[in-house]
Amino acid sequence: MMGRPPCCEKVGVKKGPWTPEEDISLVSYIQQHGPGNWRSVPTNTGLLRCSKSCRLRWTNYLRPGIKRGNFTDHEDKMIIHLQALLGNRWAAIASYLPQRTDNDIKNYWNTHLKKKLKRVQSGTDGGAQDRFTPSQTSTLCKGQWERRLQTDIHTAKRALCEALSLDKQNPFGIIEDSKPQTDNPILQSPPPPPPPTTTTSPYASSAENIARLLENWMKKSPEKSSEITTQACVSEGSQSATNCNNSPDGPTLDDSSCFLNFNNTSSTSTANQEVPLTFLEKWLFDDAALANVHADQDFVSVSLEAQTEGLF
């Protein structure tokens, strides 16, 4: 391709942080029309933003059900495990943490977890350091799983379950079934994010968030409304919203219920079952060549448990 034209004309398009007014226009529009058809959003709302920017603002910030604020240890572990398994496939990782956006997870990984891992790895022993650089860990664990898949799909499933089970007692109720491969829940798309709690309209919570953030924003700076961006106050507002359904120490019920409902797909997954290839399957088959490259290595020595040992 000769390069696609930009999604919008560069001239006359506003960039930078969003103002509360812009947020409100966007949210109210989406409340009426639903998300999607982003190209028409700027024209219909009068926003001087490119469609992409509107979509990003919605998906990363205004969308209901987004949890903000500190990541719990539980989330840390999940991200580390999933990153080791999936690599930098942030959207895939985020699909297991529906309350977090891929952008959030990506940022958190880059600013916190990567360093944390590095610190621990260089702090423990030199040998481990050699074996567990993040990229290598990713490759090895991935390879391990792939290799197992080649020999036995059920063994592979178990490997993934083990890897994803943060505690030995299998906290998410992952079960080993003996269903045929096409019915294999582990190879289906992750369950859809749970609906926002206690909201009748799917967009109500974002409107509430906007209202709350505006409240804070007005308190903070009543005099200069159009100049100030939403960044600080949105975080505050969302943070308080987050706290409502987030237990102070450790994972919430949502955390576990949304994660890998492997054994809970029968009632809702008829659509899923029709999907021939999920991202997980795709990933497996796309990287089949890689698996061959690593086929001679000793993957068994790599343990995810060891990988996060000492981190928490």
Added chain:
DNA sequence: AACTAGCACAACCGCACATGT
């Protein structure tokens, strides 16, 4: 108090893929 470095995170950019015509 002023300056600087580092950090955190929202937002942007460009590419890839999916879908419609």
Added chain:
DNA sequence: AACATGTGCGGTTGTGCTAGT
């Protein structure tokens, strides 16, 4: 089949805040 358009994704950048000097 070829092209156009819309959307998703991952990497990177820009900016505001904070701690340290």
